[in-house]
Amino acid sequence: MTSVRRPPAPRVVIVGGGLAGLAAVSQLVDRGLEITLLESRPRLGGRASSFIDPATGELVDNCQHVSMACCTNLADFRARVGVADLMRRTPEIVFLDTAGRVSRFRAGILPAPFHLTGSFLKARFLSLLDKLAIARGLAALARPLASPPGETFAQWLARHGQTPRAIAFFWSPVLVSALNEQLDRMDVGHARKVFVDGFLRNREAFEPEIPTVPLGDIFGTRLERWLANNEVMVRFTTGARSIEIDGEGGLVGVTTRTGELLPADFVILATPFNRVGDLIPAALRDRIWAVEAAASLEASPITGIHLWFDRPVCPFDHVVTPGRLIQWVFNHTAIQGRSAPGADQSEYLQIVVSASYELVRLDKAAVLERVLEDLAAIWPESRSAVLLRSWVVTEHGATFAVRPGVDHDRPRQRTAIDGLFLAGDWTATGWPATMEGAVRSGYLAAEGILQDLDRPTRLIRPDLPTSWLARWLLE
Numbered sequence: 001m002t003s004v005r006r007p008p009a010p011r012v013v014i015v016g017g018g019l020a021g022l023a024a025v026s027q028l029v030d031r032g033l034e035i036t037l038l039e040s041r042p043r044l045g046g047r048a049s050s051f052i053d054p055a056t057g058e059l060v061d062n063c064q065h066v067s068m069a070c071c072t073n074l075a076d077f078r079a080r081v082g083v084a085d086l087m088r089r090t091p092e093i094v095f096l097d098t099a100g101r102v103s104r105f106r107a108g109i110l111p112a113p114f115h116l117t118g119s120f121l122k123a124r125f126l127s128l129l130d131k132l133a134i135a136r137g138l139a140a141l142a143r144p145l146a147s148p149p150g151e152t153f154a155q156w157l158a159r160h161g162q163t164p165r166a167i168a169f170f171w172s173p174v175l176v177s178a179l180n181e182q183l184d185r186m187d188v189g190h191a192r193k194v195f196v197d198g199f200l201r202n203r204e205a206f207e208p209e210i211p212t213v214p215l216g217d218i219f220g221t222r223l224e225r226w227l228a229n230n231e232v233m234v235r236f237t238t239g240a241r242s243i244e245i246d247g248e249g250g251l252v253g254v255t256t257r258t259g260e261l262l263p264a265d266f267v268i269l270a271t272p273f274n275r276v277g278d279l280i281p282a283a284l285r286d287r288i289w290a291v292e293a294a295a296s297l298e299a300s301p302i303t304g305i306h307l308w309f310d311r312p313v314c315p316f317d318h319v320v321t322p323g324r325l326i327q328w329v330f331n332h333t334a335i336q337g338r339s340a341p342g343a344d345q346s347e348y349l350q351i352v353v354s355a356s357y358e359l360v361r362l363d364k365a366a367v368l369e370r371v372l373e374d375l376a377a378i379w380p381e382s383r384s385a386v387l388l389r390s391w392v393v394t395e396h397g398a399t400f401a402v403r404p405g406v407d408h409d410r411p412r413q414r415t416a417i418d419g420l421f422l423a424g425d426w427t428a429t430g431w432p433a434t435m436e437g438a439v440r441s442g443y444l445a446a447e448g449i450l451q452d453l454d455r456p457t458r459l460i461r462p463d464l465p466t467s468w469l470a471r472w473l474l475e
């Protein structure tokens, strides 16, 4: 009897266990590949992860993460790895203005793009003049853009006659949190994308999806179990030092920081943009435009403030607070059923300040003081509540900054080196730095590998369908 020798499985090394690397893995398992995932930290999830509070042993998110129903690839990834049940879709976005008035944005009976018209007309924090200006602005955004190169979205808004209140109470709250950038540094195309894809095409697209457990449970524990069940070799606290190339410029593999060589037929570098340059040998930097591109990107900060009060303070599960330092409040007691250990009546809130350039200069105590002051202006009863515990977490490099023209500096996932791919929210996906963008980049890198193996497969999921009326008006 002759034994048939099967060819060895192609070896794939993925560097970085954030959502981009994990998404690539999720598409490459079960395809006869030998997959190794290297993660320099002791946990998965990258920027979408939690840390353990040493005082209580509880998981605390590095920052609140929210998705939207239009994030179809993130939804696909969550379903693929069995964590779809750990985020909850909510049908409305609640705004609380500086006069204490509540406005709820919820889809009405009209088809997209007019599904939010009823809520918009009822919004109490905008005057008729503001609303007319915003309607004109949205109509202009719906059409293909004719924006001069280098124009910021603040300049675009001024050119389209927006009122100061429309800017401060409408455009800014939506866009600063969606894009993590201030309007006067923001790319116009990305701002348009948020409104077109998130609010105009499909009636469900805007609906927020909020984690019901800490991020560490979603993209950490559960993912680890799924990876083990799918025979993926995960190596924690194993940083990659460099990719290795032979004398003819062919990919050899990856060396770890301890000097171990991991041979590979394919490598995906799924690290943040400011790490990728270090991993590419100096001799190759000219061949990989991504290194130069990554060096041109800038970072934008986000500050998350976790507060545990001894009693309820916030009557919402989430609320947007336009016109304030605080931008969003998430009530983890209402959403996740969490309170301070040993204090059943306590309430756990997380405050988010995106593009927090103003706060990065302050120390944690000063940030806390300013946030508590703002919170007391919203809910005066918080003054008499006892603050049991708090955390101030500023991620200085939370996302790449969506400055005008930023997409020119975002490289594709395929590089000039055969077998070497990039992934990460910063690579060319057309999306801003989001979980959806990270997942898309991982899927695109995996598509590249499958193509090279002569098994071309479309992995990117389609967008939500565009309503007939939106198709007619937008395209």
Ligand SMILES: Cc1cc2nc3c(=O)[nH]c(=O)nc-3n(C[C@H](O)[C@H](O)[C@H](O)COP(=O)(O)OP(=O)(O)OC[C@H]3O[C@@H](n4cnc5c(N)ncnc54)[C@H](O)[C@@H]3O)c2cc1C
Binding pocket: 015, 016, 017, 018, 019, 020, 021, 038, 039, 040, 041, 044, 045, 046, 047, 048, 062, 063, 064, 065, 066, 067, 238, 239, 240, 241, 270, 271, 272, 275, 302, 303, 304, 395, 397, 398, 399, 423, 424, 425, 426, 433, 434, 435, 436, 437, 438
């Ligand atoms: C504070 C904050 C709030 C955010 N809020 C939202 C939100 O509400 N909604 C949303 O959609 N997105 C949000 N984001 C953005 C989102 O978290 C990111 O876009 C996404 O998680 C990026 O995933 P990634 O895999 O591209 O990168 P990362 O998550 O950065 O993953 C890269 C991984 O590579 C590892 N690594 C780096 N160098 C090496 C090396 N040499 N060897 C091995 N491993 C290495 C890192 O440890 C990390 O785990 C937020 C981000 C932050 C920081």
